[in-house]
Amino acid sequence: MKKQLAVIGLGRFGMSLIEELAQMGHEVLAIDYDEQKVNTVADTVTHAVQADAMDEQVLKALGIRNFDTVVVSIGENIQSSILTTILLKEIGVAKVVAKARNHLHGKVLEKIGASVIFPERDMGRRLAHILVSEGILDQIYLSRDHSIMEIKAPGRFVGKNLVEIDVRRKFKVTILAIKRGEEIVVSPRAEEIIAEGDILVAIGKNHDLQKLSHPEK
Numbered sequence: 001m002k003k004q005l006a007v008i009g010l011g012r013f014g015m016s017l018i019e020e021l022a023q024m025g026h027e028v029l030a031i032d033y034d035e036q037k038v039n040t041v042a043d044t045v046t047h048a049v050q051a052d053a054m055d056e057q058v059l060k061a062l063g064i065r066n067f068d069t070v071v072v073s074i075g076e077n078i079q080s081s082i083l084t085t086i087l088l089k090e091i092g093v094a095k096v097v098a099k100a101r102n103h104l105h106g107k108v109l110e111k112i113g114a115s116v117i118f119p120e121r122d123m124g125r126r127l128a129h130i131l132v133s134e135g136i137l138d139q140i141y142l143s144r145d146h147s148i149m150e151i152k153a154p155g156r157f158v159g160k161n162l163v164e165i166d167v168r169r170k171f172k173v174t175i176l177a178i179k180r181g182e183e184i185v186v187s188p189r190a191e192e193i194i195a196e197g198d199i200l201v202a203i204g205k206n207h208d209l210q211k212l213s214h215p216e217k
Contacts, residue, residue: 002026006062006070008053008084010037013099013119014073018045029062053084056091065092072098072114078105082112089113137199148176149209153198163190171212173204 003026007018010032018041021028028045032038035050042048051058053074064070070093074081078101088096089112098114100106106116122141137150157165167173178185178192179199185192194200202209 003068004066005029006031006064006067008032008070008072009074009081009099010034010041011073011075013075014071015041017071017073022046029064029067031062054080054087056087059087059091064088065094067093069095069097072096075099075101081105082108085109085112085114142203145205146203147206147209148201148203149213150179151200151202151209151213153178153194153196153200154213155196157194158196158198159193161191161193162188165194167202167212171204172208173202173212175200175202177201 005021005026006029007014007021008031010018010030014030014032015037018028018030022044028047030038030041030045030048031051031053033050033052038048038050049062051062053059053072070088072081072085072088074084081098081100082105085096085098096114098109098116100109100116100118101120106118109116137152139150140148142148162175167175175188176186178188178194179201180195180197200212202212204212
């Protein structure tokens with residue numbers, strides 16, 4: 001289903017976000033004070049506007065309250081990030097997602113009513129786990145303690161089914177899917193046999209997922 005999304009702030013994170021959203025077929029409004037950045041994405045998004053996001057009248061004129069989600073990806077200027085988020089909530093935007101530079105910035109954004117993301121922090125954590133754990137291919141943080149991880153199926157799992165492996169009891173994690181080449185087995189049956197080269201998509205506590213990636217230890 002197509003969604004209408006607006007992204008305010010066209011730094012590296014904002015640029016990556018709108019490119020991906022546009023490729024997924026969603027309607028995207030890109031807003032930035034820098035005309036050059038706006039011109040760069042004009043052919044990628046539905047609408048690109050050079051504007052001051054802290055101007056309430058401009059935001060209202062753009063019909064910003066009608067968008068499904070507005071992402072505030074303003075990076076360097078914390079004051080602009082906070083004031084823009086306040087304006088969006090006052091105008092009546094239902095869902096505001098804001099990028100935070102640090103913990104304090106994030107706490108303020110949460111108090112205002114935004115859903116807060118920490119791209120740099122989360123990517124750092126994600127990369128750290130991938131670098132030190134050969135079995136972990138990717139990781140999505142759900143909270144400080146819980147994640148979804150893509151893990152190479154350990155050798156000792158190959159040829160066994162999920163009942164024999166018994167990951168829920170032994171590792172306290174749940175297998176959501178199995179990626180097998182181009183095929184994805186969603187909600188695999190207990191009788192599903194693990195093949196060599198399979199990738200397990202598992203959800204659970206981070207320390208339990210780490211154990212799953214090193215079951216021999």
